[in-house]
Amino acid sequence: xxxxxxxxxxxxxxxxxxxxxxxxxxxxxxxxxxxxxxxxxxxxxxxxxxxxxxxxxxxxxxxxxxxxxxxxxxxxxxxxxxxxxxxxxxxxxxxxxxxxxxxxxxxxxxxxxxxxxxxxxxxxxxxxxxxxxxxxxxxxxxxxxxxxxxxxxxxxxxxxxxxxxxxxxxxxxxxxxxxxxxxxxxxxxxxxxxxxxxxxxxxxxxxxxxxxxxxxxxxxxxxxxxxxxxxxxxxxxxxxxxxxxxxxxxxxxxxxxxxxxxxxxxxxxxxxxxxxxxxxxxxxxxxxxxxxxxxxxxxxxxxxxxxxxxxxxxxxxxxxxxxxxxxxxxxxxxxxxxxxxxxxxxx
Amino acid sequence: xxxxxxxxxxxxxxxxxxxxxxxxxxxxxxxxxxxxxxxxxxxxxxxxxxxxxxxxxxxxxxxxxxxxxxxxxxxxxxxxxxxxxxxxxxxxxxxxxxxxxxxxxxxxxxxxxxxxxxxxxxxxxxxxxxxxxxxxxxxxxxxxxxxxxxxxxxxxxxxxxxxxxxxxxxxxxxxxxxxxxxxxxxxxxxxxxxxxxxxxxxxxxxxxxxxxxxxxxxxxxxxxxxxxxxxxxxxxxxxxxxxxxxxxxxxxxxxxxxxxxxxxxxxxxxxxxxxxxxxxxxxxxxxxxxxxxxxxxxxxxxxxxxxxxxxxxx
Numbered sequence: 001x002x003x004x005x006x007x008x009x010x011x012x013x014x015x016x017x018x019x020x021x022x023x024x025x026x027x028x029x030x031x032x033x034x035x036x037x038x039x040x041x042x043x044x045x046x047x048x049x050x051x052x053x054x055x056x057x058x059x060x061x062x063x064x065x066x067x068x069x070x071x072x073x074x075x076x077x078x079x080x081x082x083x084x085x086x087x088x089x090x091x092x093x094x095x096x097x098x099x100x101x102x103x104x105x106x107x108x109x110x111x112x113x114x115x116x117x118x119x120x121x122x123x124x125x126x127x128x129x130x131x132x133x134x135x136x137x138x139x140x141x142x143x144x145x146x147x148x149x150x151x152x153x154x155x156x157x158x159x160x161x162x163x164x165x166x167x168x169x170x171x172x173x174x175x176x177x178x179x180x181x182x183x184x185x186x187x188x189x190x191x192x193x194x195x196x197x198x199x200x201x202x203x204x205x206x207x208x209x210x211x212x213x214x215x216x217x218x219x220x221x222x223x224x225x226x227x228x229x230x231x232x233x234x235x236x237x238x239x240x241x242x243x244x245x246x247x248x249x250x251x252x253x254x255x256x257x258x259x260x261x262x263x264x265x266x267x268x269x270x271x272x273x274x275x276x277x278x279x280x281x282x283x284x285x286x287x288x289x290x291x292x293x294x295x296x297x298x299x300x301x302x303x304x305x306x307x308x309x310x311x312x313x314x315x316x317x318x319x320x321x322x323x324x325x326x327x328x329x330x331x332x333x334x335x336x337x338x339x340x341x342x343x344x345x346x347x
Numbered sequence: 348x349x350x351x352x353x354x355x356x357x358x359x360x361x362x363x364x365x366x367x368x369x370x371x372x373x374x375x376x377x378x379x380x381x382x383x384x385x386x387x388x389x390x391x392x393x394x395x396x397x398x399x400x401x402x403x404x405x406x407x408x409x410x411x412x413x414x415x416x417x418x419x420x421x422x423x424x425x426x427x428x429x430x431x432x433x434x435x436x437x438x439x440x441x442x443x444x445x446x447x448x449x450x451x452x453x454x455x456x457x458x459x460x461x462x463x464x465x466x467x468x469x470x471x472x473x474x475x476x477x478x479x480x481x482x483x484x485x486x487x488x489x490x491x492x493x494x495x496x497x498x499x500x501x502x503x504x505x506x507x508x509x510x511x512x513x514x515x516x517x518x519x520x521x522x523x524x525x526x527x528x529x530x531x532x533x534x535x536x537x538x539x540x541x542x543x544x545x546x547x548x549x550x551x552x553x554x555x556x557x558x559x560x561x562x563x564x565x566x567x568x569x570x571x572x573x574x575x576x577x578x579x580x581x582x583x584x585x586x587x588x589x590x591x592x593x594x595x596x597x598x599x600x601x602x603x604x605x606x607x608x609x610x611x612x613x614x615x616x617x618x619x620x621x622x623x624x625x626x627x628x629x630x631x632x633x634x635x636x637x638x639x640x641x642x643x644x645x646x647x648x649x650x651x652x653x654x655x656x657x658x659x660x661x
Contacts, residue, residue: 097640146648149602152595155588156643163637170633275410275465288459320481324473327466334463335456 025285025300025337032304032329033060036311043315059314066192070185072306073199074099074257076299079277080206081250083298084243086281087210089223089290090143090150092244095251095277097161098135099270102128102255104165107174107265110181117180129252135161136248140241150244158274165267173266176259184260195260202253206295209246219243223290280305283333304333357650358598358613365617365646369624376627385623386616387506391416391567391574393615394512395586396593397519398563400611401556403594404523405535406603407453407460409557411468412564413587415445417580418475419568424484424578432494438565445471446561450554464557475580483579486572495573508570515566519559519608532556536603593618596646617646 020027037057044051054060078095085092106128113121135157143153176182184195210216218239221229230236254273259265284301286293308329312322353360370376395412402409419438426434445467452463500507523529531552534542542549567586572578597614599606621642625635 142644142648148644148648148651149600151601152647152651153644155592155595156640156647159588159640159643160637161640163634163640166633167637279462279465282459282462288461320476321473323469323476327469327473330466330469331452331456331458331463334458 025283025297025304025333028283028333028336029300029304029307032307032311036060036307036315039315059311062191064310064314066188066196068303068306068310069196069199070193070261071310072302073195074254074261075273075277075280075306076199076302077202077250077254077257078273079280079298079302080203080295081247081254082277083206083281083286083293083295084210084219084250085150085247086278086286086288087219087223087290087293088240088243089226090240090243091278091288092136092139092150092154092247093274094135094139094154094157094161094248095254095273096270097158097163097165098132098248098251099161099255099258099273100165100267101135101161101168102132102252103259103265103269104168104174104267105131106252106256106259107176108168110176110178111174116178121178125256128256129249132248132250132252132255133245134248136244136246136251137241139248140244143244144237144240162267162270165270169265169267171267173264176263176265181260182263184257195257199257202250203295203299206250210294215239215242215246220291223292225291276305277302279330283330283337285337305330355598358596358610358617361596361646361650362613362617362620365620365624369620369627373627376623383504383506383509385619387508389615389619390508390512391570392586392589392593392618393612394515394563394570395567395590396597396611396615397515397608398560398567399590399594400519400599400606400608401532402460402464402560403591403599403601404532404603404607405553405556406539406601407464407553407556408591408601409446409449409464409560409564410461410587411445411449411464411471412560412567412590413583413585414468414471414475415442415561415564416568416571416583416586418445418471418478419565420572420575420578420582421475421479421484421580422578423569423572424486425478427486427490427494431490434494435569438569439562442561442563442565442568443558444561446558446564447554449561450557453557454550454553460557472580479578479580481580483577485577488576491573491576498570498573511570515563516608516612522559523607528552528555533604536605538604589618592643596643596650598650600651621646 034054036059037054040057040059041051041053044056050056058064078099082092082095106124109127110121110124113119113123115121139150139154139157142148142157143150179186184198185193187194189197210219218229218234221232221234222236222239226236255265255269258269262269280301281293281298282288282301283304284293284297284299286297286301305326308326309322312325317325366376375381395416399409399412419442422441423434423438426437430437448470449460449464449467452458452467453460456463458466498507498511502510523532531542531547534545534547535549535552539549542552568583571583575582593614594606594611595601595614596617597606597610597612599610599614621639624630625638630638
């Protein structure tokens with residue numbers, strides 16, 4: 001397939017090309033990590049201060065790495081969820097609603113059952129995951145049964161989710177102050193808060209589902225060519241519904257991380273997840289038309305977006321400029337990390 | 348009359364049914380004066396959605412419209428004193444520029460429009476923040492009335508916003524149905540590869556579509572700015588998803604090539620009726636968004652013409 005796409009090149013060059021393209025998102029991430037310290041070095045150099053590149057950098061430090069990791073964690077969970085959907089060639093825009101509902105229901109159940117993880121309140125965690133799963137399941141069922149494009153269903157479900165969270169809270173914020181639950185953020189192992197390890201575990205699970213289970217392979221089958229998948233006897237409807245359910249569960253996981261990070265559950269908990277998570281997926285090299293990419297790409301994509309956001313603050317870029325620079329860098333990252341030889345046209 | 352014949356009219360049937368249901372529940376909804384006010388209120392959303400229709404019609408999407416409108420509110424407010432009504436040309440120029448930029452990045456760099464327009468939107472947000480100094484700006488009332496007072500007057504009981512809307516709708520309808528550009532749009536939306544094969548300059552068509560989307564977002568921004576007498580980098584927030592919804596509910600699916608600007612008019616009216624219904628039926632403020640979402644799912648499920656979705660639903 002790849003040889004066919006690259007046409008007349010010799011096998012060696014085309015293999016080399018593919019290797020470079022496969023690792024392109026990682027190159028982008030690495031260059032960004034090396035780029036921001038240059039600005040710090042320049043600034044200190046102008047002031048005449050001693051500054052050894054990388055060693056004296058505030059950006060390139062373990063403390064800052066952990067800051068980036070914490071900021072990236074909720075978004076990573078959401079982005080992993082939507083990765084499965086995008087691999088299938090569909091899209092899910094319901095994450096803001098699902099995250100809000102899961103976060104709010106989690107907080108209510110958690111407080112109602114005792115308000116500390118040491119009691120039966122731990123049940124709130126599976127409850128939240130189930131709520132996320134149900135939201136995704138409804139998405140998938142409407143999408144498949146009524147043959148409504150996933151973009152529209154999930155967009156409307158997002159409204160329903162945010163609205164439902166608003167009905168539940170009446171606009172109030174719910175504080176989750178249990179120390180044991182907050183230890184997700186406050187307790188550090190090797191400089192990184194526990195939530196980062198939980199996220200890593202979730203990433204491993206997602207990677208396992210994607211590459212070591214039939215379901216994962218079916219996602220790629222559906223995304224790579226649905227007619228073929230149907231012709232070979234795959235129950236595509238079931239795969240789609242399971243995909244959306246799985247995505248919902250990961251959105252709920254993102255909600256738990258978001259609550260763990262801020263200590264508050266509210267209707268606005270889900271805000272801003274939609275565009276950033278899908279951008280991160282695309283930046284990581286997963287194609288919006290399906291069949292290409294995976295959760296490891298998404299990890300790199302999420303890190304790229306968060307490194308850009310953090311780096312701009314560390315080097316002291318004016319607030320008004322940050323959005324625009326993010327936009328330009330995102331375009332650059334996508335341009336550098338997409339394999340354009342396999343694209344016939346772009347929508 | 349067969350069922351198939353009715354299919355293109357599903358959005359209109361949905362609109363009429365919704366209107367009747369709301370009217371029966373609360374006859375006050377049928378008052379012409381109230382209707383006209385409702386319609387005049389929805390004009391900026393309609394304009395934004397009209398532009399968005401072109402982006403969706405070619406199978407793309409434009410997520411930058413909200414930020415372009417935000418930026419335009421600031422630009423209008425800042426430059427009104429200097430240029431008076433001439434600010435319209437700046438508005439249209441800037442809108443076109445950002446639209447072309449989105450189109451250029453999408454077609455030349457192969458960045459999916461979902462990401463490229465989002466990113467260009469961020470650039471517009473930066474411009475808005477820079478120009479406004481991250482504050483809410485206000486217009487001088489006399490200056491505003493001198494230059495744009497005509498926008499919000501009434502002639503024989505018809506608000507001028509509605510007249511502007513009708514003129515713009517006629518304009519894009521002409522563009523879509525009576526020009527070769529309109530036919531090129533349809534060709535690109537229905538089957539891009541076939542369009543390329545038949546020698547059409549697909550990239551130029553696409554860039555133009557995004558350009559129109561940018562211009563209309565800018566006009567919507569101008570209306571916001573004059574209406575609210577000021578500019579702010581967040582003034583138009585919340586309108587992006589509504590504009591997309593208006594296009595989709597009207598029956599222009601994301602796959603492109605089907606539907607069009609008249610559908611979007613219908614979709615915008617459906618959005619208007621649903622939102623007004625919640626006021627007339629006294630739905631609690633906290634429940635409105637959820638109810639909106641549920642009605643939306645039902646409306647979309649009833650409305651979309653599945654025979655035009657070409658086999659697989661993604």
